[in-house]
């Protein structure tokens with residue numbers, strides 16, 4: 001079954017829910033609600049990566065996320081830390097997180113790979129062209145799927161070279177990170193090609209701006225578009241979907257999976 005990763009943004013400036021859960025108790029309450037709605041794991045982040053976002057210090061990030069991670073004891077699902085910083089990852093893993101979700105694929109902090117290797121945690125390697133401050137200025141690729149795939153293969157080599165076990169590595173095409181609408185659509189249409197990498201595939205389309213560009217909808221009205229992209233990502237072979245609206249995405253996934261149940265995709269998915 002496709003797993004859902006519920007998004008817990010403890011930030012003032014995330015693109016869709018910035019400031020809503022900056023208070024630790026509210027973030028913990030929101031995270032527990034997402035778990036009750038059927039999230040299979042929770043992704044806690046203290047730094048926005050939206051286009052143009054400003055970087056924050058490790059201290060500030062830790063002040064946001066640590067109380068939340070500490071308050072999630074007994075939540076019953078694995079917790080991931082969305083960070084690019086070794087100091088944040090180390091403290092988060094100590095506080096009970098089991099997965100590091102790094103949108104820079106271990107490129108931003110030279111210490112992060114060693115922390116993940118020593119801890120034996122799972123690691124998400126995501127593709128991004130450029131940096132959050134500049135990535136939407138002029139994204140350009142030869143063949144976007146081949147380029148993303150080549151990048152991810154190189155980052156898998158880097159991670160395993162740093163001592164991270166290969167079966168701990170997940171990959172993510174980085175929808176919206178240095179990509180035009182057409183790049184995002186092509187990556188989603190040809191997502192299955194990333195299966196050649198042999199790793200779990202995570203995809204995050206939830207409420208992203210390409211959906212707004214296609215539907216004309218504001219960020220809080222993009223659930224219909226999000227569900228369409230998630231159903232097709234599921235069919236193309238995504239293993240984990242990163243979402244804000246767990247209850248509704250869970251319902252959609254249940255129906256999509258029931259339809260696909262008898263087909264060849266289901267047999268292939270069961271054998272993974």
Ligand code: HH2
Pocket residue numbers: 007009011013014015016045047048049050082101102103124126172174175202203204205242
């Ligand atoms: N997208 C966002 C943040 N982290 N991590 C992975 N692995 N894949 C993604 O697609 C991804 C991610 C952006 O979404 P959000 O967390 O809602 O916003 P912000 O970065 O503004 O906090």
